């Protein structure tokens with residue numbers, strides 16, 4: 226079943242999608258440089274630059290309200306950038322250029338009063354599929370995501386998660402070369418989350434370039450080749466997942482303990498349970514010093530390991546201070 | 559690609575409207591009601607005419623008194639009348655029901671009223687008394703003159719046909735106004751029936767949050783154009799559905815509906831007027847639809863957008879208040895204002911075009927104005943839709959849209 230969906234549609238020009246890495250010297254598929262975005266007097270993106278290479282899966286990370294959705298909208302021409310260059314395939318995106326884009330917006334929505342199959346076929350036709358191909362593909366997809374019996378049902382009669390599955394289908398039905406997913410797992414139960422991850426991986430394997438926004442760091446670790454972290458309208462970190470982990474000192478202390486962990490300039494407590502804690506080292510000091518600091522403060526240490534931080538740790542370390550400082554008014558939306 | 563997408567949009571929009579039960583319910587409601595009304599009229603007319611037939615046989619028996627001396631006694635007898643001398647007694651007999659009716663002809667029938675007294679037969683049939691009394695007098699006068707034609711002429715019952723010329727060609731008059739005024743009718747039907755649908759259709763994109771998918775899949779100009787064309791098609795279908803029963807009624811039941819017998823060949827169709835009418839219709843349609851799309855893109859909800867719709871409707875109907883002035887004095891200032899103000903221009907200009915008071919220069923100006931402004935508004939509407947419809951919950955400020963589209 227999985228592989229059946231992967232079989233490319235014979236109606237589409239398969240040659241147009243280059244296999245990953247087949248053009249080593251090729252320009253990046255997505256190129257953003259010196260992007261700035263103001264809404265009225267408030268600046269959301271100050272100066273943002275990054276590239277996405279063909280065939281890679283790219284994680285676009287940042288706290289709530291940091292401007293991820295805004296950047297994607299500007300890249301796709303839905304917003305007009307205040308300044309900067311945002312290119313796909315070497316030029317600003319325009320739907321009529323024929324680039325095969327699959328975009329799953331953060332604000333989900335389809336024509337709610339029409340049947341599932343009608344809406345899917347409509348979008349398939351708009352994306353250049355022949356009607357018969359669109360119908361066949363839609364039925365196959367609906368079977369895969371366990372909505373086989375819902376083809377003739379009106380969209381507003383489906384649950385939120387079911388509607389999202391339909392929308393994901395619409396997103397990938399033109400066999401996209403660039404897949405942009407803004408919080409794709411939002412609203413999915415664990416089973417469907419796994420199904421979605423499988424579908425994304427299928428697309429990846431078929432050569433799609435994926436730009437993904439998510440707050441689920443384990444998804445990033447599992448899927449993404451490279452990431453960019455956005456903070457205060459600028460790049461906070463950018464590179465492969467490993468490089469970003471290394472950039473953050475490479476050190477997280479995982480602690481089995483009892484007692485009161487003292488505040489320190491050398492670390493921040495990124496996780497605190499009754500007997501377990503994680504400390505992210507924020508100063509260039511030896512781990513032994515931290516152990517001493519803890520013991521001096523009267524903490525009983527039963528286990529102590531230092532290692533690379535998880536992306537979760539890094540995220541908290543980078544953005545942890547924001548809410549406290551009240552810098553982010555849209556957080557928690 | 560764009561053209562192919564335009565076709566896809568049109569077929570999607572049209573089929574999804576035609577698939578809706580509600581569309582057919584509301585569309586068919588009008589002809590069904592019309593059909594019922596026509597059926598009722600036909601039925602009641604057949605029963606009345608059979609009643610009339612039976613009444614012809616049963617002639618009215620009446621008494622009459624003739625102070626004028628003009629009534630021919632032989633004719634009166636043939637009509638069913640009996641002459642009486644005692645008028646008061648005759649009236650009393652009618653009152654008590656012993657006699658059906660009494661006609662009292664006065665000494666000077668042209669100066670004084672002829673009185674008829676009768677038993678009540680209901681409002682519709684009571685007219686019979688006066689009509690028989692009149693017929694008897696007319697027939698008697700005719701007999702006295704002794705010449706049918708002369709009586710006819712004296713009664714003014716002869717036909718006068720007028721042919722008027724304008725710039726060397728036969729000008730239309732009332733019959734000439736019918737054809738070009740059809741455009742005005744179409745304009746009203748289309749705008750009133752479909753205007754709200756246009757607004758809802760744009761708003762739906764926004765309210766269902768589908769805009770982002772749409773904007774990244776096809777050009778917004780294609781989408782908006784597709785929606786407007788679809789609506790026009792839907793409007794034409796609705797109009798055919800509306801007109802069908804009227805046509806059937808006219809063709810098959812004309813006599814029982816007592817409709818005037820129009821001779822279609824008598825309608826004078828001036829090609830110039832028709833072209834002007836069609837252009838005014840298309841230009842006006844574009845302007846109004848473009849404005850409604852723009853309103854739909856700016857306003858976050860249907861409720862707020864419907865206020866805009868209300869204003870537009872007022873502008874469509876306001877020129878009708880000045881209609882008599884449009885007819886009598888097309889050069890009055892207010893008429894000129896209505897002719898050239900874009901949102902009242904289509905109605906006023908189409909009306910004046912039908913009446914033949916819209917000169918070629920004026921036609922040219924209004925048509926050019928409607929098309930140019932319609933084009934501008936449509937482009938603006940697309941821009942507003944493009945940058946405004948992602949603002950899902952708040953009203954779009956024109957300034958930001960312009961600022962963004964300039965960037």
Ligand SMILES: Nc1ncnc2c1ncn2[C@@H]1O[C@H](COP(=O)(O)OP(=O)(O)OP(=O)(O)O)[C@@H](O)[C@H]1O
Nearest residue numbers: 264269287288289290291292293294295296555558
């Ligand atoms: N159309 C708009 N007009 C004005 N301000 C806007 C608009 N769109 C976004 N913003 C502001 O830009 C900022 C970034 O919003 P954006 O939706 O891009 O954040 P995000 O990174 O996607 O957040 P989240 O993770 O919560 O989805 C927010 O402060 C938001 O209020």
Ligand SMILES: [Mg+2]
Nearest residue numbers: 293294295331
């Ligand atoms: Mg977002």
